[in-house]
Amino acid sequence: MSIVRVPLEDRSYSIRIEPGLLGEAGRLIADLGIRGRVAVISDRTVSGLFAKTLIGALQTAGLEASLFTVPDGETSKSLSQAEKLYTELIRFGLSRDGLIVALGGGVVGDLAGFTAATLLRGIPFVQVPTTLLSQVDSSVGGKVGVNHSLGKNLIGCFHQPVLVIMDPLTLDTLPMRERWSGAAEMVKAALIRDAVFFERLERELEDWMVLEDAGRLSEALAACCRIKAEVVGRDERESGLRRILNFGHTVGHALESASGYGVFRHGEALVYGLAWALDLSRTFGLLGEAVFQRVDSVLRRFPLPPIPESVDAERIVEHFTRDKKNKSDGLHLVLLNDIGRPVIRPVRDFDFRESVGRLLNRQIINL
Ligand SMILES: NC(=O)c1ccc[n+]([C@@H]2O[C@H](COP(=O)([O-])OP(=O)(O)OC[C@H]3O[C@@H](n4cnc5c(N)ncnc54)[C@H](O)[C@@H]3O)[C@@H](O)[C@H]2O)c1
Ligand SMILES: [Zn+2]
Known part of the structure; x- marks a missing residue:
């Protein structure tokens, strides 16, 4: 056990x-x-x-x-x-x-x-x-x-x-779609904390989805729980470090709400949110091209419904602005320096708007 x-x-x-x-x-x-x-x-x-x-x-x-x-x-x-x-x-x-x-x-x-x-x-x-x-x-x-x-x-x-x-x-x-939705959180956990687990995920993701080996899947579940336990143990009430668990979630949540709940499973919207955060990390010069490509190719393995045409960039920006008003110190987003190395950065409205435009124009994780 x-x-x-x-x-x-x-x-x-x-x-x-x-x-x-x-x-x-x-x-x-x-x-x-x-x-x-x-x-x-x-x-x-x-x-x-x-x-x-x-x-x-x-x-x-x-x-x-x-x-x-x-x-x-x-x-x-x-x-x-x-x-x-x-x-x-x-x-x-x-x-x-x-x-x-x-x-x-x-x-x-x-x-x-x-x-x-x-x-x-x-x-x-x-x-x-x-x-x-x-x-x-x-x-x-x-x-x-x-x-x-x-x-x-x-x-x-x-x-x-x-x-x-x-x-x-x-x-x-559990239906396959629900399994992939959970797998998005596994990718997130690896990206924010554990490069070795990310390598394992690159090799075994599809095996986990078909539950090929319950022992190996248990180890993967334990790896994710260890990451969450460590972060929560250091910041139970999300005053600092725990925010890294929200990696990919600002845009993921905005997309879920702007497309009308029910279109995406949480993890599906999160994959788009992760892709967006990676793209912005690369644009800011935080993340090298080779690492970007490596993570991007994992995200492309997810079966995803397309972003509905009806999703309007303004709705996503509105969500971002509302989130920002809820924080006294402006909105700081979690971006990535490398696999396992998140950074928290303030993001200007202009950059946010531009990168959301790229996501909706399918220039990010082009399906
Ligand atoms: N508290 C937190 O830290 C936290 C973090 C992430 C998400 N959430 C919340 O979690 C919720 C989403 O959870 P979820 O994705 O597990 O969805 P869910 O609980 O709605 O489960 C999805 C569906 O799968 C069915 N199901 C569950 N287990 C099954 C099984 N073993 N076999 C067959 N069917 C099964 C359920 O009946 C349900 O219809 C959201 O409300 C989200 O806000 C909370
Ligand atoms: Zn989540």
Whole structure:
């Protein structure tokens, strides 16, 4: 089993990764010393696939566990859904010595984590991520929250899980498009922190996508978790270093919102955002041509929907300006000096506008 530690003093926890680990989850959770009831929160698809195994494992370990399901998809990340869960969980008798378990992708993780953070002023929670994106990114780091009608992830807080249990075999049923979406975050992780892992990714990316070898995939998941754990361990609340985890995300998010949510999976928009950030890094003379070409050829291996013609550069610039207003020190973007070496730079509106023009004119990552 790979074990990655997230070092956060009294909030430290471990991420356990192993094929078949879902069946062991009862024992791992019982070892936490939980005395109260356990509420497993999941979505309809994931609960249909894995809830029986997980609840069975919890009950075998002597825990009183019950399942609470929400509809699939981003719309479940809402205050109204959280409120429904509060009612069900209070009726269930969940107490502060109980536990919430998030079984699913990033939507369930963010919603269940937010519910755990707020109900009874905070209940411990465990993440059992079942999408590649949630295994390599969202289940680690303690950012939890829901959406608001004015924007994604606007309501939330930091609430670290007490344990993360990852079973790469759960990815078997995950649609291919979702796997590639998660892989975008793996590329991001390698680019900001780990040149050796990037080399491995260059060799093995397609093998991971078809889940060819669960052992090697587990090692890749652990490498990503190690990167995130190290960054979060040094800057839990994103006052500095943690910003590098947003590499590629300014334009990625803007593209997601400007094209209307639903066109891109998060990771697909992120690939465009990464390509944009690389292009700007090269334009600024930060990144050499050879490295640029190397990373660009990895990004071209992703199957991506084209950017819709209807996406207007102004919408993307608007998003950028809004982000800038939200920061007292102007908008600093994460760019790249080399693989594994990010730099944070202020970017002028003019340069931003010009590079977005290049992206929309298909001069960047020309498909
Ligand atoms: N908290 C963070 O740090 C953080 C970081 C990145 C993303 N996020 C959030 O994560 C969310 C996206 O997460 P996601 O990409 O995992 O999407 P998701 O949770 O919506 O899952 C995608 C789809 O896959 C299904 N699914 C999940 N696991 C499956 C499996 N093993 N087999 C078959 N189907 C399965 C789900 O039912 C869902 O329909 C967004 O809301 C985003 O804001 C949070
Ligand atoms: Zn992301």
